[in-house]
Amino acid sequence: MPFVRVTVFTPKLSTEQIRRLERETTELMISIMRKPIAGTAVLVEHIHRGDWNIAGKKKTVAAHVEATIGRDTNSPAEKAKFIRGMMALLRASLGPELAEETYVVLHEIDVGSYGGGGLTRAERDQQRSTSL
Secondary structure, eight states: OOEEEEEEEESSSOHHHHHHHHHHHHHHHHHHHOOSTOOOOOEEEEEESEEEETEEEEEESSEEEEEEEESSOOOHHHHHHHHHHHHHHHHHHOOOSSSOOOOEEEEEEEEOOOOOEEEHHHHHHHHHHOOO
């Protein structure tokens, strides 16, 4: 873990824009949030049909980011820096039409409530500590 979902609403999103979002979101997780690259997953979803409204006004470019991380694994300063970095990346990737009401949400999950490969994070941590 972590898992980061970047939802982008725009008529066009190039392969290079998607790759940049994937690459630089991963880098933010590694450099700011101190997450290992192994297990860091980033999904960029491109929505190009429908309507996205902010404050009752239709937008042509919008985004929303949700990241799931382990509870108490990052300081408030690290989380704030990640949110600022993610917003800067979105602006650089999507342009000046991106609304200020673009949200980056960090979901903090207890280590017993998520897992990978059939084991919870707590079980993996226990296995690591007994094998040392």
